[in-house]
Amino acid sequence: MAIAKTILLFIFAAAAEIGGAWLVWQSVREGRAWWWAGLGVIALGIYGFAATLQxxxxxxxxxxxxxxxxxxGSLMWGIAFDGFRPDRWDIAGSAICLLGVAVIMFAPRNAA
Incomplete structure (x- = not known):
């Protein structure tokens, strides 16, 4: 159950952080309305709390x-919302990063 909770919280945090940054980007770089940036700031604040629930x-x-x-998550967001097409190096790097996540979070540790 702890592994599932960790994974779900990471996904939630990524959606809030990446989505928030994307909303700010859309406002500043793509000329969307100012309130897109405001929504982005709110989403980034939500991300800040998500890690505390781990x-x-x-x-x-x-x-x-x-x-x-x-x-x-950033690569997946780009695919879903910006038409980004990762190359094999993007995919390999992402897989290495996710392997690192698994090692950091789920490796057996001695209780100290």
């Missing part, structure tokens, strides 16, 4: 592992 109590571990989720 079962692991170590801030550094959570944010380090989340970095890999962010990489993969």
């Amino acid at each position: 079962p692991d109590a170590h801030f550094g571990r959570i944010l380090a592992a989340y970095g890999g989720v962010f990489v993969a």
Whole structure:
């Protein structure tokens, strides 16, 4: 159950952070209305709280592992919303990042 919760929270955090940044980008770089940026700031704030819900109590571990989720999520967001087509190096790098997430979050550890 803890693994499923961790994965779902990472997905939620990625959607909030990447979506929020995308909304700001749309407002500033693509000429959308100012309120798109406002919605983006709200989404980025939601992302900030998402990490606190993780079962692991170590801030550094959570944010380090989340970095890999962010990489993969950003590529997927680009595919879904911007017509981005990753090449094999994007995909390989993303897979390496997700492997790193798994090692950081789910490797067996001795209780200290």
